[in-house]
Amino acid sequence: MKRNSRFSLALHALAHLAALRPPRPLTSAEIGEHSGTNPVVVRRTLGMLKESGLVSSEKGHSGGWLLAKAAEEITLADVYAALGERFLRMDVDGEDNPPGCAIERALLGGVEAALADAEALLVERLGKTTLADILARIPQPASVIGIVVN
């Protein structure tokens, strides 16, 4: 089992959806196979992207997942935000010690600023990379009729 694979899975799925020519809905099962996971996990993850308007889903026959926006309009920051990810985590003495000693309060203040700065930078950088940028980095396959990536 991998920890924190949501982001990875989401990007993988989005990339496959965007790379598909001609575009057609991909089922959770198909995406799961590509990504080495199972359909339910795919639904859980893409469900979050759907709430943020990045993808749409269709039920029934010939249903599945589709991009809801152009690949140029989806940034890594969008995905990061849609999943509610927090790559920067420290849990400085979590929620439950309101009467924490004076030293603890001082520590919190001293470290939080650095974390907030780094997170802001991270989001800013992620926002500068679009799904289309990612696709441009993929070496072109031999076949021209159908792109078949793993």
Place this chain on the structure above:
Amino acid sequence: MKRNSRFSLALHALAHLAALRPPRPLTSAEIGEHSGTNPVVVRRTLGMLKESGLVSSEKGHSGGWLLAKAAEEITLADVYAALGERFLRMDVDGEDNPPGCAIERALLGGVEAALADAEALLVERLGKTTLADILARIPQPASVIGIVVN
């Protein structure tokens, strides 16, 4: 149980050591009480700081932990490095898929840069805050003879 409390525990312990007047060794048990954990965890954590030369330990009677450097010379980045922490974690399809598909490789390259940038900034910012800076933020206690925090 809290996740990733090592950094928090380490800083807490260092701050207590630095704040103590007059300086004397603190035992793992004492530090554990302050921090709401147990002596073995304290040893594990401070052991790492010791390897990096931030603290020293003395065995036997009146033994315990001491700062090995001045509070002005210990930065949060030192602690971060000593513990081998990685606040930025994403696990982009961990180690085990060497024949990963083309899309996966493209994703990795596209995301890694942003993560590396953010981590570099984080370390840079942590490096600008010393243990002494943290202590300066602690409101002075009433007693002048002995500082008793938590």
Place this chain on the structure above:
DNA sequence: AATTACGCAACTCACAATGTTGCATAACGA
């Protein structure tokens, strides 16, 4: 010599994320 405290290894415990199963619901096609 007794006490104290670190050092280390093996084990247990708890939590969170992933994986699994079952069923309901909706859409498509014959």
Place this chain on the structure above:
DNA sequence: TCGTTATGCAACATTGTGAGTTGCGTAATT
């Protein structure tokens, strides 16, 4: 209209990781 296919959702099982625990060895102080 009925069967098939797919998402949506909830409940449960699995597993990996960090923290907690116990026991014993070793070194230093009194």
